[in-house]
Amino acid sequence: MFHRLPRAAAGVALALVLAGCSSSATPTPAPVITPAPVITPAPATPTAAPATPTAAPTATPCPTGGITGNIVMLPKQINNPYFDVAFKGAQNAACDLGGTLTEVGPSSADATLQIPFIQTATTQSAKAILVSADDANVIAPALKSAMAAGIKVVGYDSSPAVGAYSVFVNQADTAGIGKGLADMACDEAPNCTGEIAVLSAAQTATNQNAWIAAMKTTLTGSKYAGLKLDGVYYGNDDPTISTTQTTAMLAAHPNLKVIIAPTTVGIVAAAQVVTSQNLIGKVFVTGLGTPMGMQTFVKSGAAPEFALWNVTDLGYLAYAVAVDLLNGTIKGNPGDTFTVPSLNGGAPYTIGANSVVVLGPPFVFNAQNIDQYVASFGF
C-alpha cells in the first residue's frame, strides 16, 4: 500500500546536479521520544545498484583512496526532506573524497535533543561533525568539547555560535538572499508597485529574521520605491498557522499584491490560500521554496517565481570542507582558500569573517525551469 517513488539518484548531467554513487539509503524510523542515536547507513559500497531497474544504472563506483574515518552529519531534524537532500550531497562527497558518513539526529528540531548526538560522536572519536544548529548557543558547549577532543566541527545551513565551529558553510549570504527576495517581489508586483507583506517562520528564526532585515535594507533603494511593506507575519513553519496568517493578512490588506514567504512551509501555505481564494493574478506569492512543493503554483501563476540555494551542493561543500580541515589543506581561518572541483565552476572558495564560507547566490525557479529541477532535486 505504501508505494514510494524510489529516491533514485540518477546521474543527470545538469549544472546543479552532482552525479555520484547512488545508494538506496533507507533511514531507520525515527525514535520519537528518546534521543537515541539513529544510524543511517553509510554510503553504499561501489556495487550498490539503483533502487529500481527503470533508473538508468549510471552510478559510477566511488574511487578508492581519500581520507579514512567516520564523519557524523547532524541535521536539525532527521526525516526532513531538505536535510535528506543535504545528506545526499554529503554522501556524494564521501564517495568522491573518502571517509565514512553517518547521519544521526533528533526527529523534532530541538537543540537539546541534538546534544546527546554530539556527545556520542565525541566519545566515539568521530573525525568530524557536520552540524545544522537548532539553536546556536544551546549546542555550543557540547561542540566546544568535541573540538577540544580534536574533532573538526563544520556548521552548515544554520550556524552554531561563533567559536563553536571550525568553519560554517552558509547556503547563501544574508545580503544576497535579502536582495533576491526584494527583486522577486519587484518582478511580481505589476510595475514594481503596490503593497507587499512577509509571511515568515517563527519570530525567533535566526535565518528568516536576518533575510527579512536584509530585504528591508534593499527595499530602501530607489528601484523599489513603489513597494510598500504592510508588515511581517509569522506562520511558525506550521501549515495551519501559516494558512491562518495568510488568510488574515489578505483580509487586513485588500490591496496586497505580493506575499514574500522566505520559508518552504509558509510559501506553500500562502500559495494554497491565494489559489483557494481565487486570487491568482491579483496576489502573487514568492520567497524560498522547494521545486516539488512549488511546481503546481509556479505553473498556475499563484507563485510565478521563487528561489532556493542548491541543497545537494550545500551538503557536498560541508563534507568537502571537513575533509580539507582533516587534510590540513585549510585551518578554517578567514582568508583561507580552497577549491572543490565539482562546485563553484572549479573556482576557489575563500573563508570570510567568522570563518564563514558562502555556497553561492540563491537560484531562481520559474515556469521555464521548474520541471527540470523537480526532476533533479527530487524534493
Add this chain to the structure above:
Amino acid sequence: MALSAPANVRAPSRVGTLIGRAARSREVTLAAVVVVLSMFVWFEAPNFLSSTNLISVTALTAIIVIAAVGEALVIITKNIDLSVESTMGLVAFVVAEMLKGQNIPLPAAWALGIGLGLALGMANGVVITIFRVPSIVATLGTLSIYRGLTYWVANGQEITTSDLPNGYTDPASQTIFGVPLFVILAIAVVIVAALILRYTVFGRQVYAVGSNAEAAATIGVGARSTVFLVFALAGMLAGVAGVLWGIEFGQLYASSASGESLAVIAAVVVGGVSISGGSGTVVGAAIGALFLGLINNALTVLNLPQEWLQVIYGAVILLAVVTDALVQMRTQRAKARSRMR
C-alpha cells in the same frame, strides 16, 4: 429567540426562567461572545466579515470541529485523547500516499483513511479499557507512536499538490449557497452526534460513565464498552478530520497537524465541556472551535503586534471561560435567592 416578550403579563417568571436558562447555557453565552466580537472586529476591519475571509476561516475551523466532536465524547466520559493530532496526521499522509502511489479511486482512499482512523481509535480503546491504562497516559503513548508511524510512512518525503490528482484541494474552497462544503459536513457531524448523545441509550451512557462510573456500573452501564466505543468514534472522526486536512492543505509533511490536539481540546473546554466529565455538549464544542478560529483570524486582521498574539489569544480564552463562570455563578445565586423568597 425565546426572548421575544410574551404579551401575557403573568409570564415574567417564565421569561425569567428562559433568560436564566439561556444565560446558564454555555453554548448561548459563547455564541453571544462570538457575535459581539465579530461585530467589534468588523467595525475595525470591514474585511473580517468578507465572504472570502469567512469561507477560509470556517473551512479550517470545520476540520477542528469534526475532531472536537470526537474529543468532546471522550472528555464527557472523563477521559482524554491526546493522540488526535497524530491520528489526523497519519490518516492525512496515508491517504495522500495512496493517491500518489496507486491509481485508487478517491472515495476508496478516503474510506480507507477514515477506516484507519477508526482502527487507531480502537487501538486507543483497547489499551485503555483492556489493559486499564489511564487515557492520558495511553494516548500520550499513541500520540508518539502514531506520529512515529507517519515518519515511517513518509520516509523523509513530503507529498505536494503536484503528486495529488488535479484539483484535489478544490473542495476546500467550494461552497453550496455560500456555505463552504467543509462547514456543511461539520454541521452534519455535529447534528448527528448531538442527536445520538441526547436520544440514544449510548448517549445517556456516555454521560452516566462520565459523571459516576461506579454508579453507572451498578445500574448496569458498562463503563468499559462505552469508553471503548467513544475512543473508536473519536478515532474515526479524527480520521475524517485527517482526510479533510489533506484536501485543505494539499501539501503533507510527516509533521502535519502537529499541535492540533491542544487546539481541539481547547475548543472542547472553551465550549463548556467539563474536563471532570459528565457534562457539556458537542454543540458547545463546535462553537468553542469557531470561537478560537475567529479569534485567531481576528487578532491578525486587527494588525495587533505579532509578538503579542499568543498572549492575547490565551488571555481571550481565559476571559471567555471566566466570564462564563461569573455569569453562571450569578444566575445560580439569583436562582437560590428567588427560591428563598
